[in-house]
Amino acid sequence: MRPDLCLQNAGRRYGLRGPWVLRGVDLTVAPGRLVRVEGANGTGKSTLLRLLAGIDAPSEGRITGRPRTAYVPERFPPALPFTAVGYLTHLGAVHGLTRTAAARAAGEWLERLGAAAYAGTPMARLSKGTSQKIAVAQALLAEPELLVLDEAWTGLDTDARAELERAVAERTAAGGSVVFVDHDPRRLAGLPDATYAVRDGSLVPCAAPGSGPSGPHVTVVAQGPPDGRLPEDAHRAVASAEETTPGTYRLAVPASRSDVLLRALLTARPPWHVVSVEQRADTPGSPR
Template sequence: MRLSRVSRRRGARGPWVLREVDLEVTAGSLVRVTGANGAGKTTLLRLLAGVDAPDAGRIVDRPRPTGFVPEHFPAELPLTALGYLGHLGRVHGLRGAVARERAERWLERLGAAGYGRTPLAELSKGTARKVAVAQALLADPALLVLDEAWSGLDREARALLDSVAAERVAAGATVVFVDHAPRGLGSAVDRVLRIADTRVAEEEGPAPADGVGQPPVTVIAEGPPGAAPPPLPAGVRWVPAPRGRVRITAPPAVSDAVLRSLLTAGARWHVHAVSPPAGREGPG
C-alpha cells in the first residue's frame, strides 16, 4: 500500500492534521504508530483503513479485505452483538451462515459467547470492545488496523489479540496499530512511525514498550530433514541447533502463535522443549 502526498484536514476549512505524507507499507509487516495526543494517529489509521478519504494525495494498492477496530465503538446501533457481526460479515462478502459461524467463533475465543443476543447499547465497555475486535477479524483481513484496540479488554483478551495480530503477520497480512501500552507486542514491531507537526517519520529502532526486559521464549523443535520452519510472526528468530533441530527465539507476546504455527504446519514438526530462558536446550 502506498500513500503519495496524502493530506487530511479537520473539517472543510479546519487546520491540517496530516500534510503531504509519503509512505509505503509492505505486506507481512507489523507497524506501530506513535505521537502525542491529537497528533493525528487516529486520522492516519482511518485513512489507511479506507474509512476516510484524503483531502489531497492518493492511496493505492490497499490490501483487501481490511479489518478496522476504531477507538470508539458505535454502541448506539439498534442491533444485538450477533446481528451487528452478521451484518458486518455480509458487508465483507461472507454468506449469512458463514458470517454467523465466524461471529460465534470469535465471540467464543474472546470470552464473550454469552452476549451474542445482547443489544449493543447494553454491553459493557469491555464486551463492546470484544465485539469490535471480532468484526475486524471476520474475513481474515489482509490489512488489520487497530486503534487502541486493547483498551478495555481483560488480560486474556489482550493476550489473544497480541497472538492474533502476530498470526495475521505470519500469514502475510499487514497489521498497523496504535496502543499507548503495547506490552510484549511492541517488542516485535518491524517499523515505528511517529507523527509530529502534521508529518509522518520513521523512527530508528523499535519504540520502548512495557514488558521490555522480560526474557524471550525459546522453542527447540525438529522438522523434516532440511525443512525450514513454517511462517512465523514478526520479531521471531531461528537458528540450527544440535541433532538436526532448530532453536526458535520469540518475544513472549507471540510465543503462542509460534507454537500454533509449528503444530499445525503441513510438514510435521515436533516441539521438544519450551523454556523462558534463552540459549538453553531442553531435554529430548
C-alpha cells in the first residue's frame, strides 16, 4: 500500500514578497480516505488543493508520500485543439495507459457521464456543462491514487453529479484518497472521514475523523464462505459491519456507496450471496 500523503508545516505565497496565502499547514491523507475542505471564498482552499495535486510547490515546508494524482480544477480550459475523445485519449496516454486502453477508458467515462454524444465534438464547441464532464472524465481515466476535486460538481447536470459521487465512492473503496471542495454543504454529507476549514491562512479541523457518516443508509445482509473474510473493497465501503454468524455479515453502508458494496460482494471470488437489502433513513451504527 502506498504511504500517506503528508503536508508538513507547508506554506504558500505568490512572489518573493507576496502575502502568505497558507502557512503552517499540517495535513495527512491516508489511503482510502475522503477529506472535505471548507472555507469562504478567497481563503486559500484552491491553493491548498493545488499543493495536494502537485500543481504548485510549497514556498516553505514540505510534502511527502506523493501518490499518482489527478485533479479537476475550478476552471477548466475548454478551448483546446482536440475533440473530446481525442483529448481524453491523449490524457490517458499521459497518465501511462496505452492508446487502446486510453481510448476504451475515454469511451466508458463519456458514457457514464452522459457525454458520449459529444465524443467527436471539438473542445472549443462544447457547452460549459459538457466541458466540465470532460474535466471530470480526464481525472478518472487512469484510476488515480489521489483524486483532488475543486468545485468539480459545478455545472454538471443531476445525473452527472450522481455519477461523480459514485466515482468518489469507487475510488475510496478501491483504496484511493479523495480530497474535495464544494460550495454545497450537502455534497457527500456525512461521508467524509475528516473535514477541515481554511481560515486566516491556516487549516483547522472541523470534525473529529471517524465521527461516522449519517444520513440515508442501506443495510445489506450477505453470506460468504464460512471461513471467509469480508472482501477488502466491501470493508472500505461500509460504515459498520457485524458478523452475525460465521460468514454472514450485516453491513450498513451510506446510500451513495451501496452499489460499490454490492459490486464488491458479487464480483468476489467466490461471489457472496446477498440475502437482503433494506434502505433506512438513518443508521447510527458505529463507524468503520
